[in-house]
Amino acid sequence: MNADKNTNSNAESSAENKDLTGKREQTVLTHAGSKPGEYHGAVNVPVHRMSTIVFDSYDAFEKVPNVPYAYGRAGTPTSAAFEEAITAIEGAHRSVATCSGLSAIVATLLAFVEQGDHILMTDNCYGPGRKTCEQVLRRFGVEVEYYPPMIGRDITSMFRPNTKLVFMEAPGSLTFEVQDIGAITTAAKAAGIKTAIDNSWATPLNLKPLDLGIDVSVMSATKYVCGHSDAMLGVVSTNAESWNAVKRSALMLGLCGGSEELYLGARGLRTLRPRMEQHQKAGLKIATWLSTHKEVKRVLHPALPTCPGHENWKKYYKGASGTFGILLHETRRENIARMLDGMSLFSMGFSWGGFESLLFPEQPGHARSAVPWTEDGFSLRIHIGLEDPADLKADLSAGLDRLAA
Numbered sequence: 275m276n277a278d279k280n281t282n283s284n285a286e287s288s289a290e291n292k293d294l295t296g297k298r299e300q301t302v303l304t305h306a307g308s309k310p311g312e313y314h315g316a317v318n319v320p321v322h323r324m325s326t327i328v329f330d331s332y333d334a335f336e337k338v339p340n341v342p343y344a345y346g347r348a349g350t351p352t353s354a355a356f357e358e359a360i361t362a363i364e365g366a367h368r369s370v371a372t373c374s375g376l377s378a379i380v381a382t383l384l385a386f387v388e389q390g391d392h393i394l395m396t397d398n399c400y401g402p403g404r405k406t407c408e409q410v411l412r413r414f415g416v417e418v419e420y421y422p423p424m425i426g427r428d429i430t431s432m433f434r435p436n437t438k439l440v441f442m443e444a445p446g447s448l449t450f451e452v453q454d455i456g457a458i459t460t461a462a463k464a465a466g467i468k469t470a471i472d473n474s475w476a477t478p479l480n481l482k483p484l485d486l487g488i489d490v491s492v493m494s495a496t497k498y499v500c501g502h503s504d505a506m507l508g509v510v511s512t513n514a515e516s517w518n519a520v521k522r523s524a525l526m527l528g529l530c531g532g533s534e535e536l537y538l539g540a541r542g543l544r545t546l547r548p549r550m551e552q553h554q555k556a557g558l559k560i561a562t563w564l565s566t567h568k569e570v571k572r573v574l575h576p577a578l579p580t581c582p583g584h585e586n587w588k589k590y591y592k593g594a595s596g597t598f599g600i601l602l603h604e605t606r607r608e609n610i611a612r613m614l615d616g617m618s619l620f621s622m623g624f625s626w627g628g629f630e631s632l633l634f635p636e637q638p639g640h641a642r643s644a645v646p647w648t649e650d651g652f653s654l655r656i657h658i659g660l661e662d663p664a665d666l667k668a669d670l671s672a673g674l675d676r677l678a679a
């Protein structure tokens with residue numbers, strides 16, 4: 275085909291942006307944010323590498339900030355496509371992308387507090403989020419208190435006149451308790467306190483925080499959304515009342531997603547459901563098998579009754595992901611090392627949510643202050659990837675044999 279002709283026909287493409295009104299979630303997930311009508315028929319909004327954006331005239335220049343794109347950090351068509359798609363599946367008012375999940379947490383914390391305020395943070399929150407509270411918020415005169423994750427509606431007893439935010443995470447990092455997010459939200463709402471939740475584990479496919487009345491949903495899109503262990507990305511979605519504060523916070527902190535990462539985030543959304551279904555299916559299969567293994571003291575998988583808060587998972591969640599914990603009877607470091615060093619498919623890594631299986635050894639006690647962690651053995655955080663579960667089971671089985679040897 276003649277190249278010029280090809281270019282012309284692309285330029286004249288009449289592919290339309292799809293009307294998603296009234297469409298079901300999987301359809302929305304497949305098309306939200308896509309704008310073929312604006313990009314010569316391309317179904318993916320391209321990567322826009324933009325910092326400088328120039329204006330045709332002084333008139334146009336004077337219209338800033340009421341133009342869609344004025345400077346790369348404040349938004350590009352690529353960030354808009356990702357944010358639009360996330361907003362659609364979160365059922366949010368709007369969303370803002372940031373450069374990582376941690377920065378999405380930081381933007382949320384700083385959106386609602388000032389010197390002299392008090393916040394309640396779940397005791398099982400993501401570790402670096404806790405460090406931000408300790409090393410940033412406290413320095414600026416914000417009182418941080420950690421609440422027991424299973425506190426439920428009794429959280430009311432911790433409210434003070436200056437409490438501005440309750441930050442939840444369910445299931446919690448490393449220990450996987452599923453808190454009663456509905457009861458906590460109702461209590462906070464009645465007291466006029468903002469609520470936020472880290473929704474990285476469930477993703478909006480398995481939990482829609484805003485439908486439960488939570489004001490802000492925070493996600494590390496690095497995990498399941500991007501899904502391929504090759505991008506750092508965060509996103510915050512809010513209801514209408516919380517939007518200005520969160521957007522301003524992200525802007526003033528200088529947070530924005532990178533062009534490639536935003537593109538990968540939007541692309542990841544298209545396959546999120548089938549990936550999540552496989553992570554869930556394989557994860558449950560392996561967690562159920564592990565719960566019968568003699569080396570395993572307890573399996574901390576929200577969909578199994580041995581996980582604290584399993585009832586809350588059943589009440590609020592539509593499904594599970596492939597990330598869970600196990601507690602081992604073993605307490606000796608050298609035996610844990612023998613198990614981990616010999617794994618053939620599972621690798622040790624700090625992340626989860628990608629296509630590949632990961633293991634992460636932990637002793638969660640050191641990160642707790644509201645309720646002591648009393649288990650003495652090691653725990654492992656396990657992320658079940660997209661490999662064949664039979665091969666993963668064989669790898670874990672051999673590992674647990676090494677532990678006992």
Ligand SMILES: Cc1ncc(COP(=O)(O)O)c(C=O)c1O
Nearest residue numbers: 374375376400472474494496507
């Ligand atoms: C629950 C949770 N939230 C947030 C984050 C931070 O995300 P990121 O690594 O994208 O900064 C992580 C990272 O492991 C996490 O596990």
